[in-house]
Amino acid sequence: MWRQTLRMTSLLDASPLSVMEVLRGERTTRPVANASAAPGLRALLEDGIFELLGPALRDEPVTLRASSLQSTPHTYDLSRSTPAQVRGILITQALRLMSVGLDVDDAFGETLLAWRADVGTNELTNFVDQLDADERAxxxxxxxxxxxxxxxxxxxxxxxWLPRTSLRAYQRLAGGNVVLRDVIDLMVGTTTSDVASVALLDVTTSPLGEGAERVMRYHALVQTLRTSIAPLRSSMFSTATGDLWSLDVDDELLTRAALDVLDVLSQLAASA
Amino acid sequence: MSALTHRRYSRNVLNRLIEEAPSESKSLTDDHRHSLSARFRGVASADHRRLDAWMVERAGQPMGAFRWSPTTAKRVVGNAALRRALHDPSLTRFDAVDIELTDQLLRVASGYARSGSLASYLAQASPSVLGLVSAEAANWTTQLGEAAEGIAAPWSVATSDAYYDVARARTTLRGRRDLIINRGLSRILLRVRAGAPGKSAGPGLRADLTIDALADATGLAATRVIGLWPEAGVVLSVDGTMEDLRSGARDLVRTAVAHQRQQLARAA
Known part of the structure; x- marks a missing residue:
């Protein structure tokens, strides 16, 4: 006896999701906006910082950024090289242009123009100017x-969906001894709604690595401290691989984010 | 006693700052205006002087020449877009930003824009730069709109900043204001600021308070000025007391003096 296997065409249940579909998610299942987490997180951070740095006011604050959580002290992050920084800035500009409905055809030319209009001249724009033809190509x-x-x-x-781009955040903790800085590449949703609707997106030109989850948590933490409302989800998209990671924000995630920050601070305190 | 209130920003905190503002408004009289004018006349200036809260905060330190950029254009376009969206609820704030930009470009096409104005900057900008202006303005109008939506009292978007020409002193004062909140006959001003408040944020708010009172035909001061720093999630407020108004005026004159000294030092 033999069985003939029929020729089959595999079909997915649905077409692959876009970044925006993942970010917005299912509208009907959104939880109530969490407006109670921020004070507890702040207290956790303040107590932890007090234990690590003591009560004395420092001359210079310890400044943490998302990049502080991305890599360990033993690794060198290639995304910090100058060409990678320029590439990252230009892709961020592309995202900003797309967010207002502009069709970016000449990715390099248009984003470079926009970037220059914004910052004028600086070290990085000079770097681009000094590239030879091969490097520029x-x-x-x-x-x-x-x-x-x-x-x-x-x-x-x-x-x-109220898309906002390149949103800066700045949080002073422990009387200014520690400053948390952050930039969200794309934010959609509003904090004035009764249900959680704010979704954060970090676009990176590097592959997503082990630090990406910490960075997503950090974005959610700083956003919660800044607005007193926890976001719905925090996501990260890599233009190098096309991977999208997305985390729904809850109390546990925010607490882990605060502990991540304290962990980095303790490493900095130990190395000082 | 001059007091600066510092709070973490939330909708409730903002409403409490509005509700708890002093109920009585103070007024600047002609004597106050004459006295201020005499003090500014005492600080010689070769050129016409323009002072604002930012110069007060920087103690008159020279700033680079102003140039239009997406960042400097965002407030003008963003405030106008929010005003437009309020008048026509069928518009989203983003549609309003687009219409506002088109309106600016039309001014150039119809010959109503002077050189150096925002409209002429936008007319010369490439589509990608216009896109970035649009993105910045959308950020601004969303931030301001979200803050305003939570305010329980009646509010409106300020139609312009407050300008006051000090008589015979070749000095123009500019006070920034984004929202005007009405409480009976009195008003409260709200300013949205980028970044985080520095140590001189209080004097900056007092300068805005004083200039707004000077620009009012009757000299009536706002009962409170609230500064909102959305990026830092912080609100600061200054009451419209006589002491704060005097302090604001003193800071403006001091800034003019510091500015003049720096100009002399540069010329020497």
Whole structure:
């Protein structure tokens, strides 16, 4: 006896999700906005910092950024090299242009123009100016490739979701001894709603590594401290690999984020 | 006694700051204006002087020449867009930003924009730069709109900043204000600021308070000025007491003196 296997076409249940679909999620299942977590987190951080740094006011605050949580002291992060920084800035500019409905065709040219209009001249713009033809061509190709990945994956971005880009946050803790700084590449949703609707997106041009989860948690923590309302989810998208990681924000995640911050501070205190 | 209140920002805190503002408004009289004018006349200036809260906060230190950029354009476009969205509820704030930018470009096309104005900057900008202006303005109008939505008292977006020309002193004062909150006959001003408040944020708010009172035809001062720093999640407020108004005026004159000294030092 023999059985003939029929030729089959595999079909997915649904087309692959876009970044925006993941960020917005299912509207009906959103939890009530969490407005009670911020004071507890602040107390946890203040107590932890007091134990680590003591009560004396420092001349210079210890400043933490998302990048402080990304890598361990024993690793060198390639994304901090100058060409990678420029690439990251230009992709962020591309995201900003896409967020207002602009179709970015010439990824390098348009984002470079926008960046220059914003910052004028600085060390990094000078770096781009001084590239020779080969290096410049490599950068153009690199930025274009990353931009294509972003464009294909982002999905439609309705202005009813209130997209805001490159949002800065700054939190002083322990009387100014510690400063948490952050920049959210894209935020959608509002803090004025009764249900949690704010979703955060960090776009990176590096592959997502072990530090990515810590960074997503850090974004959620700083946003919670800044607005007193916990966001719905925190996500990270890599234009290098097309990977999207997304975490729903709850009390446990925020507590872990606060502990991550204290962990980095204790490493800094130990090495000082 | 001059007091600066510092709070973490939340909707409730903002409403409490508005509810607990002093009920009685103070007024600046003609004598106050004459006295201020005499003090500014005492500080010689070769050029026309323009002072604002930012210069007070920087103690008159020279700043680079102003240039339009997406960052400097965001407040003008963002406030105008929010005003537009309030008048026409069918518009989203983002639609309002687009219409506002188109309106600015139309001014240039119809010959109503002077050189150096925002409209002429936008007319010369590439589509990608216009896109970035739009993104910055959308950030601003959303932040301001979210803060305003939570305010229980009636409010409106300020139609312009407060300007006051000090008589015969070649000095123009500019006070920034984003929202005006009405409580009966009195008003409260709200300013949205970028970054985090520094040590001189209080004097900056007092300068805005004083300039706003000077720009009012009757000299009526706001009962409170609230500074909101959304990026830091912090609100600061200063009451419209006579002491705060005097302190604001003194800081403005001191800034003019510091500015003049720096100009002399540069010329020497």
């Amino acid at each position: 490599r950068l153009v190709t690199d930025v274009t490739a990353h931009c294509v990945t972003l464009k294909r994956s982002l999905g439609p971005l309705s202005n009813r």
